[in-house]
Each structure stands twice: as structure tokens, then as C-alpha cells.
Amino acid sequence: MxxxxxxxxxxxxxxxxxxxxxxxxxxxxxxxxxxxxxxxxxxxxxxxxxxxxxxxxxxxxxxxxxxxxxxxxxxxxxxxxxxxxxxxxxxxxxxxMSMIFQDALASLSPYHTVGRQIGETYRKHTGASKKEARDRAVEMLRRVGIPQPDVRVDDYPHQFSGGMRQRAMIAMALVCDxxxxxxxxxxxxxxxxxxxxxxxxxxxxxxxxxxxxxxxxxxxxxxxxxxxxxxxxxxxxxxxxxxxxxxxxxxxxxxxxxxxxxxxxxxxxxxxxxxxxxxxxxxxxxxxxxxxxxxxxxxxxxxxxxxxxxxxxxxxxxxxxxxxxxxxxxxxxxxxxxxxxxxxx
CATH class of the missing domain: 3.40.50.300 (P-loop containing nucleotide triphosphate hydrolases)
Structure with a gap:
């Protein structure tokens, strides 16, 4: 192919x-x-x-x-x-390599904010600080079209709509390019x-x-x-x-x-x-x-x-x-x- x-x-x-x-x-x-x-x-x-x-x-x-x-x-x-x-x-x-799963609600932890979950992936692979990871999470949420990403970064998955949760999953999958x-x-x-x-x-x-x-x-x-x-x-x-x-x-x-x-x-x-x-x-x-x-x-x-x-x-x-x-x-x-x-x- x-x-x-x-x-x-x-x-x-x-x-x-x-x-x-x-x-x-x-x-x-x-x-x-x-x-x-x-x-x-x-x-x-x-x-x-x-x-x-x-x-x-x-x-x-x-x-x-x-x-x-x-x-x-x-x-x-x-x-x-x-x-x-x-x-x-x-x-x-x-x-x-990264994966976007079908059910974003089941794949995201309900106990942590969306921004933390995106940022932790970035920290694990880059050694970034917490502030750098949070900034990166805001950047990724903005990139995938989440409105007010600097505010929504501190929301939990249940506060997102289905489409927004899927966008957050895409942001998490793409955070390390x-x-x-x-x-x-x-x-x-x-x-x-x-x-x-x-x-x-x-x-x-x-x-x-x-x-x-x-x-x-x-x-x-x-x-x-x-x-x-x-x-x-x-x-x-x-x-x-x-x-x-x-x-x-x-x-x-x-x-x-x-x-x-x-x-x-x-x-x-x-x-x-x-x-x-x-x-x-x-x-x-x-x-x-x-x-x-x-x-x-x-x-x-x-x-x-x-x-x-x-x-x-x-x-x-x-x-x-x-x-x-x-x-x-x-x-x-x-x-x-x-x-x-x-x-x-």
C-alpha cells in the first residue's frame, strides 16, 4: 500500500x-x-x-x-x-505511536482533570515540569478546537460533552507528536x-x-x-x-x-x-x-x-x-x- x-x-x-x-x-x-x-x-x-x-x-x-x-x-x-x-x-x-479509543468516557479517568491526564502523558515522555505540562495541555486543547482551553483544562471528563471528550482524547494521543x-x-x-x-x-x-x-x-x-x-x-x-x-x-x-x-x-x-x-x-x-x-x-x-x-x-x-x-x-x-x-x- x-x-x-x-x-x-x-x-x-x-x-x-x-x-x-x-x-x-x-x-x-x-x-x-x-x-x-x-x-x-x-x-x-x-x-x-x-x-x-x-x-x-x-x-x-x-x-x-x-x-x-x-x-x-x-x-x-x-x-x-x-x-x-x-x-x-x-x-x-x-x-x-499512540491510540485514540472508541469510548472516551471509559478511557478517561473520572478522578483527574482533563488537563492533568493530557499533561501526565507529556511529562512521562519529556520530563517536563508540571507547569510546562499544563501549558502543553492548554495548547493541545486549543489545537483540537476546545473553546476556552485555559479554563476547560481544569475540568473533569464528565463536564465535557461527548464530542469534546473525544477531542480531549485526540489531544492526549497527539500531545507528544x-x-x-x-x-x-x-x-x-x-x-x-x-x-x-x-x-x-x-x-x-x-x-x-x-x-x-x-x-x-x-x-x-x-x-x-x-x-x-x-x-x-x-x-x-x-x-x-x-x-x-x-x-x-x-x-x-x-x-x-x-x-x-x-x-x-x-x-x-x-x-x-x-x-x-x-x-x-x-x-x-x-x-x-x-x-x-x-x-x-x-x-x-x-x-x-x-x-x-x-x-x-x-x-x-x-x-x-x-x-x-x-x-x-x-x-x-x-x-x-x-x-x-x-x-x-
Whole structure:
């Protein structure tokens, strides 16, 4: 997902994250690879349980190694994160890489002021004094659009609105100018107006600092607004990837097509019925054999020999574009066009 002449800032190769539970092994991420360059935004999209958040918690080193088996490679600016010590990861978290969580109210401590929580992150990584940290917190609150930041810096999270709390979370994540920012569905609980403001804020800050961003969401509309590149996950695996324009204009995997067909269109006919994907996401304790999407796929019977149920399709990537599907390109063109046609008739 990066140009051939640009070294990726973040490189993930064949990542596997398996959890040990009383019921068995959960294969949360099962062979995931992608690259991300500075100044680019990678949108990771998929239903709940697809492995999106697990991937990014693994990048940050936030899993309990006693119950988690992690294989593969995660390299951030030349540093292998999977072999790094906990002390090294603590130096990187909040400094070189940072994360915005989905629920700001649950992520912020109710017992400390917003300014103190932002300032403590800054003090930990820079050794700044309390006054310097408070001044920095005021500066960051101003940068993310909080009115009267020199006053609101002493407020507690419950005194902020939902949108303001999310802005405060962004300020905390950006206080040390991280080079990698992971945003885990940061706008899900916000109304559309505030959501648009947060998205614009992230884009402005990225343009200012050249930050690499991973944006996790289940909403393709959000992806269309903020992402440069898109990675579609299902059942712990990547099923499709490409630029935003490639994936949204010409989906190559039935799951991506299903996600798009289950969303209303703002520029199409208003009477087009939505087509939700039948069934439920797979259990990662006992995932389906072959293609994990095949029990829900409208086109699995079109592949001869029942390969979808028995043989895992490979993700073949050419110039950053690829999909993991047994359908031939000719079959996809015909079947996907027919599928889209039935929605407009």
C-alpha cells in the first residue's frame, strides 16, 4: 500500500494472534500483512470480531503474552515491535505511536482533570515540569478546537460533552507528536455533525505533522471520507486491499460487495432496498474451513469443485491491489454486475 520508492514507516508481515481460552484457541488474526507510509491513512474495515482492534492492540504491545501467542513481524521505523521489551514499548507508546479509543468516557479517568491526564502523558515522555505540562495541555486543547482551553483544562471528563471528550482524547494521543496514530472507531458514538468535525480535525493534524494513521471502522462511509488505502478484514484475515478509490468503486471480494450493498447510497435512487449480508460472522474458536466467508457468500456455488469450502484462497497482491477469492476476474465482473443490477430493478 505504499509506492515502490517509499519505504513503509510501519510494516506488518504474516501476523498471527491466537488467544488461549477455556473453550480453546481463538484465532483472532490469522496471517495478516500490510504496509503504511508516513502521511497516509489506512482504513481497516470489517464487522465486529474480524480482528481489526486485535491487530492494532498487538501493534501497541497491549496483549497479555501469558495467554496470547503472537507470530509474524511488526516493524515500526526499523524497530521490531514483537521482540521489543516492555520497557522499550512503554517508551514508544504515547510518544512514537499512540491510540485514540472508541469510548472516551471509559478511557478517561473520572478522578483527574482533563488537563492533568493530557499533561501526565507529556511529562512521562519529556520530563517536563508540571507547569510546562499544563501549558502543553492548554495548547493541545486549543489545537483540537476546545473553546476556552485555559479554563476547560481544569475540568473533569464528565463536564465535557461527548464530542469534546473525544477531542480531549485526540489531544492526549497527539500531545507528544506521535508518528503513528491508531484511531479505533473514534466517531462511532458521536452524531454526524461532530463526527465530521473530528474527521476534519484528524485530516488537518495529519497534514500538519505528516502522521501515519490507521483508522478502524465498520463504516464504509467513514472510509470514503478519511482513508487513502483500505484493508477489508473478515474472520481474522484480509480479504481485500487497495486504494480507497479501487476498493469502493470496484470491489473484488463478495464480502466487500456485501458491505457496500448493506449501506444506503446518498447519490443513488432512494427506493433501492438494502441487502444485508445473511448469517453472522464466524466463530474464531472454530472458523469455517476454506474461505471463511463461504457460508455467507452469495457466489460460493459458482466456484467448481466446492473449493470455497475446502481451500483457503490466497491474497494475491499486485501494485497494492488484491483480493482473496476463488472467483475468476471474469466471474466477478459478471456476477457482481448482475448482483448490483438486481438491487436497482
Amino acid at each position: 505504499t509506492s515502490t520508492d517509499q519505504q513503509p514507516f510501519l510494516s506488518v508481515k504474516d501476523l498471527r494472534v491466537h488467544f488461549s481460552t477455556e473453550d480453546g484457541i481463538v484465532k483472532a488474526v490469522d496471517g495478516l500483512s500490510f504496509d503504511l507510509a508516513k502521511g497516509r491513512t489506512l482504513g481497516i474495515v470489517g464487522e465486529s470480531g474480524s480482528g481489526k482492534s486485535v491487530t492494532n492492540l498487538t501493534i501497541l504491545g497491549l496483549h497479555d503474552r501469558r495467554s496470547t501467542a503472537i507470530e509474524g513481524e511488526i516493524v515500526l521505523d526499523g524497530k521490531d515491535l514483537l521482540t521489543a521489551s516492555e520497557r522499550e514499548l512503554e517508551r514508544l507508546r504515547g510518544n512514537k 506521535p508518528e503513528l496514530l491508531i484511531a479505533d472507531e473514534p466517531t462511532t458514538a458521536l452524531d454526524v455533525t461532530v463526527q465530521a468535525q473530528i474527521m476534519d480535525l484528524l485530516k488537518d493534524l495529519q497534514q500538519e505533522f505528516g502522521t501515519a494513521i490507521i483508522f478502524i471502522t465498520h463504516d464504509l462511509g467513514v472510509i470514503a471520507d478519511i482513508a487513502d488505502d483500505v484493508l477489508v478484514m473478515y474472520g481474522g484475515r484480509c480479504v481485500e486491499r487497495g486504494t480507497k478509490e479501487e476498493v469502493l468503486r470496484d470491489p473484488q471480494h463478495p464480502y466487500t460487495l456485501g458491505l457496500m450493498s448493506s449501506m444506503p447510497s446518498l447519490d443513488g435512487p432512494v427506493d433501492v432496498p438494502l441487502s444485508p449480508i445473511p448469517g453472522s460472522p464466524p466463530s474464531l474458536l472454530n472458523p469455517p474451513s476454506g474461505c471463511r466467508f463461504h457460508p455467507r457468500c452469495a457466489f460460493a456455488e459458482q466456484v467448481p469443485g466446492g473449493r470455497c469450502a475446502t481451500e483457503r484462497p490466497l491474497l494475491e497482491v499486485v501494485d497494492g491491489r488484491g483480493s482473496a477469492c476463488h472467483l475468476t476476474p471474469a466471474q466477478r465482473r459478471e456476477l457482481f454486475a448482475d448482483y448490483a443490477g438486481t438491487r436497482h430493478n
